[in-house]
Amino acid sequence: MKASFIINNSSKELELNPNETLLSVLRKNGFTEVKCGCNEGECGACLVLLEEKSVNSCQVLAMSVQNKNIKTVKGIGTFHDPNLIQKIFASAGADQCGFCSPGMVISAYNLLKENPNPTDEEIVEGLDGNLCRCTGYVKIIEAVKRTSNVLQENNLNAE
Amino acid sequence: MLPENLKWYFPSNIAQAVKLISQPGVMLHAGGTRILKTQSQKISALVDVCNLKLNYIKHNKHTFHLGSAITFGEVIKYSKDNNCLKMLGSALTQAASTPLRNRITIGGSIKDFPLWSNLYAPLIALDAKVDVRGNKAGIFSIEDYVTEGIIKSKHIVKEIIINDDGSLIWKVKRFALLKFEYPIFNIAIALKVKNKIIQDAKLVITGVKNRYKRLKHAEKVLIDKQISSETFSEAEKFIEPKFISDYKYSSSYKETAAKVYFNDLLNEILKDNL
Numbered sequence: 001m002k003a004s005f006i007i008n009n010s011s012k013e014l015e016l017n018p019n020e021t022l023l024s025v026l027r028k029n030g031f032t033e034v035k036c037g038c039n040e041g042e043c044g045a046c047l048v049l050l051e052e053k054s055v056n057s058c059q060v061l062a063m064s065v066q067n068k069n070i071k072t073v074k075g076i077g078t079f080h081d082p083n084l085i086q087k088i089f090a091s092a093g094a095d096q097c098g099f100c101s102p103g104m105v106i107s108a109y110n111l112l113k114e115n116p117n118p119t120d121e122e123i124v125e126g127l128d129g130n131l132c133r134c135t136g137y138v139k140i141i142e143a144v145k146r147t148s149n150v151l152q153e154n155n156l157n158a159e
Numbered sequence: 160m161l162p163e164n165l166k167w168y169f170p171s172n173i174a175q176a177v178k179l180i181s182q183p184g185v186m187l188h189a190g191g192t193r194i195l196k197t198q199s200q201k202i203s204a205l206v207d208v209c210n211l212k213l214n215y216i217k218h219n220k221h222t223f224h225l226g227s228a229i230t231f232g233e234v235i236k237y238s239k240d241n242n243c244l245k246m247l248g249s250a251l252t253q254a255a256s257t258p259l260r261n262r263i264t265i266g267g268s269i270k271d272f273p274l275w276s277n278l279y280a281p282l283i284a285l286d287a288k289v290d291v292r293g294n295k296a297g298i299f300s301i302e303d304y305v306t307e308g309i310i311k312s313k314h315i316v317k318e319i320i321i322n323d324d325g326s327l328i329w330k331v332k333r334f335a336l337l338k339f340e341y342p343i344f345n346i347a348i349a350l351k352v353k354n355k356i357i358q359d360a361k362l363v364i365t366g367v368k369n370r371y372k373r374l375k376h377a378e379k380v381l382i383d384k385q386i387s388s389e390t391f392s393e394a395e396k397f398i399e400p401k402f403i404s405d406y407k408y409s410s411s412y413k414e415t416a417a418k419v420y421f422n423d424l425l426n427e428i429l430k431d432n433l
Binding site (some may be wrong): 017018019021028041042045047050054056058061063064098107110125126129130143144 | 160161163164166167188191192194195206207209231255256257258259261262339340355368
């Protein structure tokens with residue numbers, strides 16, 4: 001069957017089964033930037049923004065979010081036009097294998113929109129739904145702080 | 160795995176939704192996190208609440224009405240932005256993670272008193288009420304909702320009603336080794352204090368035998384007394400929650416941990432109020 005979604009500001013009709021998660025539907029319809037990690041809502045690799053709030057797409061049944069606004073990491077910034085968060089993640093060396101990075105960027109984006117000047121503790125809390133097996137989180141937290149500093153210095157917002 | 164031929168319904172009012180869920184195999188869907196955890200093949204259809212307009216927080220002076228489809232994340236944000244419902248906000252912050260809290264709903268965490276719910280201890284301590292629609296409709300105290308069989312009937316939770324004028328002295332704590340683990344127990348302490356005298360006290364623990372316990376003997380000791388180490392030491396003699404052993408933890412371990420946690424929380428209250 002098919003259902004309509006608004007993905008990265010574009011209306012799409014996607015093929016899906018009624019028992020499928022949003023993660024599964026997105027990936028099989030070409031949105032492979034949304035990664036499948038644990039499939040249990042604990043690793044954060046599959047995070048997307050649903051109505052501007054971060055959710056684990058593996059814990060959302062796709063049929064329940066028809067016609068809702070969904071943003072993947074490519075909706076925040078693309079390869080040719082990256083968001084500041086993505087640029088700073090890359091320059092700060094905040095990725096190694098890169099598998100957790102889409103989810104981390106989504107969480108960082110979500111955090112900085114709500115709280116443009118987070119403390120270290122608030123950054124750790126804001127990324128509490130994201131696991132990374134490679135980096136030890138140090139550079140990731142640094143990247144978020146650096147982004148926050150740039151936003152403050154230039155009076156910008158996360159978008 | 161959920162069945163491939165799963166049916167979906169999107170009713171536009173609560174009466175329609177109640178009628179649908181009265182059929183066997185038909186479940187309510189709000190955030191959906193519990194449904195995805197259980198993945199039961201017995202579910203033949205889901206009734207989505209998105210059109211029922213249950214995602215609200217309204218207040219009239221100190222009475223708060225939380226629609227059952229409001230998420231933990233929304234309650235936490237509301238409590239921070241409006242400097243209210245702090246006890247509830249604090250309890251919910253201890254559960255799961257930011258993205259999961261953006262899906263887990265208040266109603267889903269109350270209905271059927273799930274094992275992972277952090278909600279029951281603070282709601283009992285706050286004397287919250289549940290507005291239920293279905294076979295046994297009405298407004299019930301949380302304790303009656305659990306103990307009077309309403310929880311087992313086919314019903315929809317419309318909203319939770321909480322009176323919170325911000326004057327309570329409170330503490331909430333969840334005991335789990337990891338944030339994602341189901342809690343071993345949850346504790347909530349709420350004291351109504353006027354002119355330094357404790358006028359009312361609620362000491363609640365969930366995760367015990369029979370799911371939850373109000374520590375009424377300890378509460379009685381506190382009432383009409385001043386907040387002091389002597390008062391609290393006296394009350395602690397009556398804090399004896401009973402647990403069941405499981406494959407991870409013995410009952411005596413849990414009982415000891417609960418007493419330590421109560422002691423810690425009471426000491427924090429003492430420190431904050433001297």
